[in-house]
Amino acid sequence: MRAVVITHAGGPEVLEAHEVEDPPQLGEGEVLIEVAAAGFNRADTLQRHGRHPPPADASPYPGLECSGTIEALGPNVPSRWSVGDKECALLSGGGYAEKVVVPAGQLLTLPEGISLTDASGLPEVACTVWSTVFMTSHLSSDESFLIHGGSSGIGTFAIQIAKHLGIKVFVTAGSEEKLAACKDLRADVCINYKAEHFLERVKQETHGKADDVIL
Template identity: 50%
Template sequence: MRAIDLPEYGGPEKMQVADLPTPIPAADEVLVKISAAGVNRPDIVQRNGLYPAPPGASSILGLEVAGEVVAVGDEVKRWKLGDKVCALTNGGGYAEFVAVPEGQCLSIPVGLTEVEAAALPETFFTVWSNVFDRAKLQSGEILLVHGGSSGIGTTAIQLAHHLGSRVFATAGSSEKCEACERLGAERAINYHEEDFVAVVREATAGHGADVILDMVGGEYIERNIRMAAYDGRIVNIAFLKGSKVEVNMLPVMLKRLTLTGSTLRARTAEVKADIAYSLETKVWPLIEAEKIRPQIAAQFPLEQVAEAHRLLESGKVIGKIVLTL
């Protein structure tokens, strides 16, 4: 099959189109012929040698795809040949075919193209498991999303807004802030021009945010603690500005804060299947009702994967980048 090989770690130019073996699905897996694959920041981290594939997973980049089931393992119960699915992969998405545990596949929501569906799994699994399962955001609570114009950010804003929360977001330009507000953020804060701690405190009459979703880290960690509401939950899913910081932990105790975080790729197939079930029952109806929509920033053919990575690294996109086959 045609796939993107990474013979050595480094910049985008290290990725090469190659002829690699087509995977054979295990008993509990399906083989998906890929039409489109999402591009995500974990792919960049893996390309740089800092996020290795878990034992037994494909070393090929790519964590989410959409396409057609073309083979099924002996123990697969739900899916059959010809089914159109989107899937959270354990790796292997930058290719013509990928083998995926059946529980990590979902039906493509009615009304979405395969390109749009390929932009769902990684971000929606991540947001649901962290914001709603781990941080337990409730209707009426206040959510602050850092990196609001990213794939994760645009997903979190839409989900929280349509499930009844007040949403604030940070972003790095007026264009990105406007996009966040169109998607449901009550107020988007340009972090180059305003202090998100002061803005959120003022907008919430001093309450602060009940849940904070942070992929920035660094200096934001201490500022999140200062701005969080009593009994607030702060979830870190990445550290673009670094994970090693010095903070005053006294407010954590005084405000009864919960500091938590997670990575998705290392979770078990059973955990991922549970998340998939929650999404298909609670979120897919919102997508099919056109209340939530994946935000596609750009599409590239598989052969232009280096250009896709460069664009994502530039920070100039609003939403997701997708590779097409």
């Protein structure tokens, strides 16, 4: 198969497409994905610069999320997954390749109406926001939510899912352009932290209560 290889530490020019060995044999509960698209994350940039080595048992190729089609199933994969299914996946590495092995538990079925290309950028932000904000912090619709860096990948996803659930959303960002992007996603209170103190504004908007959950 072909994969994007980091030839040495450096800028984008060190990335090259090479013929490499096929993925290893599927283990218990693993699936083989024929990759359609891969998401791009800051960790990929750090890995390219030599500052974020992959785990010892992970693929040496960058790419922490991807989308594609299930090509093969390993032993004891749950029956909900089938060859030919269109999925996106959270990876420990290897998304920048034609094929990648992933535990079935890290697959996400494509939401209706979402293309394979768009879905490749969902797993990292979706898993991060859902696990921290809702599974850990238990944010509910009668609470308020402060998102620092509201125009980031994590921030924009968090705004959208919180507003879908009817939650009041506060965001901070460092420019009016970034705040405008947050407003377009229906953030309720948008604060330029370079122009005003976000804590004072939050207290003002909540009548001294402050926010229930901060991301």
